[in-house]
Amino acid sequence: MNRLACCQIIPPDLLYQIIKEGTSEQKDKAIRTLELSENLRTQRSIIAGIRGGGNLLRVAGHEQKRRIIYDAKHADDIFSLPGEPKRYEEDIQETGDKDVDSCFHNTGLVYDFYKEVFMRNSIDDNGMEMNSSVHFGVDFDNAVWTGNQMVYGDGSDLLFRKGSVASNLTVTAHELTHGVTDHEANLVYKGQPGALNEHMSDVFGIMCDQWVNKHKVDESSWLIGKDMLIEGQALRSLKEPGTAYPSDKQIAHMQDYHTGMRIHYSSGIPNRAFYLVCKEIGNDGYSWEKAGKIWYIALTDKLREYSKFQDAADITLDIAGSLFGKSSKEQDAVYKAWEGVGIIPKESPEITNIISEKRRRIQEIL
Amino acid sequence: MKIYFEQSGGILGIDSNISIDIDYLSPDEASKLQQLVEDAKFFELPEESSESLQHSADYFEYKITIEAKDRKHDVKTTDITMQSNLAPLIRYLRKRALKQKDEQL
Numbered sequence: 162m163n164r165l166a167c168c169q170i171i172p173p174d175l176l177y178q179i180i181k182e183g184t185s186e187q188k189d190k191a192i193r194t195l196e197l198s199e200n201l202r203t204q205r206s207i208i209a210g211i212r213g214g215g216n217l218l219r220v221a222g223h224e225q226k227r228r229i230i231y232d233a234k235h236a237d238d239i240f241s242l243p244g245e246p247k248r249y250e251e252d253i254q255e256t257g258d259k260d261v262d263s264c265f266h267n268t269g270l271v272y273d274f275y276k277e278v279f280m281r282n283s284i285d286d287n288g289m290e291m292n293s294s295v296h297f298g299v300d301f302d303n304a305v306w307t308g309n310q311m312v313y314g315d316g317s318d319l320l321f322r323k324g325s326v327a328s329n330l331t332v333t334a335h336e337l338t339h340g341v342t343d344h345e346a347n348l349v350y351k352g353q354p355g356a357l358n359e360h361m362s363d364v365f366g367i368m369c370d371q372w373v374n375k376h377k378v379d380e381s382s383w384l385i386g387k388d389m390l391i392e393g394q395a396l397r398s399l400k401e402p403g404t405a406y407p408s409d410k411q412i413a414h415m416q417d418y419h420t421g422m423r424i425h426y427s428s429g430i431p432n433r434a435f436y437l438v439c440k441e442i443g444n445d446g447y448s449w450e451k452a453g454k455i456w457y458i459a460l461t462d463k464l465r466e467y468s469k470f471q472d473a474a475d476i477t478l479d480i481a482g483s484l485f486g487k488s489s490k491e492q493d494a495v496y497k498a499w500e501g502v503g504i505i506p507k508e509s510p511e512i513t514n515i516i517s518e519k520r521r522r523i524q525e526i527l
Numbered sequence: 528m529k530i531y532f533e534q535s536g537g538i539l540g541i542d543s544n545i546s547i548d549i550d551y552l553s554p555d556e557a558s559k560l561q562q563l564v565e566d567a568k569f570f571e572l573p574e575e576s577s578e579s580l581q582h583s584a585d586y587f588e589y590k591i592t593i594e595a596k597d598r599k600h601d602v603k604t605t606d607i608t609m610q611s612n613l614a615p616l617i618r619y620l621r622k623r624a625l626k627q628k629d630e631q632l
Contacts, residue, residue, distance in 0.1 A: 237614030239607055299618055302625075303537045305606055308582035319625045320539070332538065339584040350584055358584065386538070396539050408541070425540025 223288030226272040233297040260295040263328035271334045274369040280522045284340035295327040306339035325389040334369035335362040346464035353469040355424035360431040379444040402429025415503030434498045441494035474499040474506035531592040532620040538585040545624040563616040576608035
């Protein structure tokens with residue numbers, strides 16, 4: 162029998178140390194032991210839930226943030242990921258690798274943002290481990306959500322500044338939100354649903370930045386990937402789509418939209434609508450307090466795989482009415498914002514009476 | 528041999544492309560590129576990967592066309608679905624395309 166795998170009394174810290182410093186055989190055994198103890202913990206939680214009559218849906222996962230940052234060691238190949246583990250949740254000490262340490266820190270901030278503002282527990286709302294690989298490829302000007310993890314290149318100094326990708330909070334929040342979208346609305350990645358998918362990543366990306374910096378609506382830059390480009394101020398502007406860099410083709414109004422448009426360009430329409438909602442509700446307020454909660458419920462409760470801009474407009478109008486009241490300042494703000502980008506929201510004849518778990522949690526904290 | 532390379536998508540969402548006629552490259556550069564094409568086993572690669580892209584986002588999409596004396600082949604791939612042996616060729620073309628774009632600005 163595998164001695165290491167059957168032994169549950171080795172402290173997790175020691176197991177993590179073995180994973181980092183042991184031989185490949187020791188690493189395998191330590192990983193297996195951790196997996197076994199993770200499974201046991203989950204089973205114990207479920208049993209405790211049954212005995213205590215608690216809500217099973219809420220006890221099955223991990224309640225703490227769990228981050229692992231890997232070094233892809235410049236591999237170009239997604240199949241070689243995640244790479245070599247460099248920093249685990251338990252590691253208080255910095256590694257000295259700026260990308261590893263910044264990515265670790267920022268991933269933690271994104272987790273805290275979702276947890277504190279939306280009572281969401283990680284990517285899947287069930288404590289999913291947040292895995293990231295830095296130093297992917299050679300001079301790779303990109304960050305990617307693979308379906309399982311986040312991946313960051315170094316930048317080439319031709320397009321993105323070297324070292325700017327893994328250390329940008331809005332980029333990490335953007336990529337992690339792709340994971341949230343996968344577990345919620347699951348918007349397909351093309352056409353208007355794809356643009357809404359991108360939009361959600363930008364909206365929660367900028368809100369996370371504003372929450373961390375305690376920026377009010379009129380204090381925020383509303384920029385995603387600020388200072389990352391060699392030429393230009395950012396990757397995107399939610400306030401003024403199409404102005405982030407010299408050849409920025411993002412659009413801000415339906416009159417400029419055409420079928421087949423790239424999703425990173427058409428996402429400017431809902432991006433601008435979100436900014437307008439925040440501005441209309443109040444320049445001296447915080448985006449995440451009202452507009453953010455409308456958008457969060459839309460993402461987690463209402464939008465579906467093939468939802469389009471019109472659906473997003475109708476749904477957010479409905480949610481604003483449900484949360485803040487019909488003809489409230491907030492519902493009017495949502496109407497005006499969508500109208501401002503060329504989409505007239507249609508009010509649902511009846512506000513849904515089905516209160517989902519997520520909506521109930523949001524209503525509790527409003 | 529002529530190589531046409533197009534890249535789109537990524538978190539920024541911009542396009543870049545480059546056309547290279549290997550006959551106009553220096554002998555060293557031509558030999559390097561020729562080797563990358565051979566190492567990629569380019570003419571044996573499927574035109575499009577059947578692997579699913581569902582649940583992934585912000586990946587680059589690539590289209591490479593190579594015309595040789597007696598054959599022509601197109602390959603469409605992404606960061607997510609790319610075969611390992613193609614990665615060095617894509618890395619080379621991506622950098623050339625970026626440098627060209629940089630020179631044009």
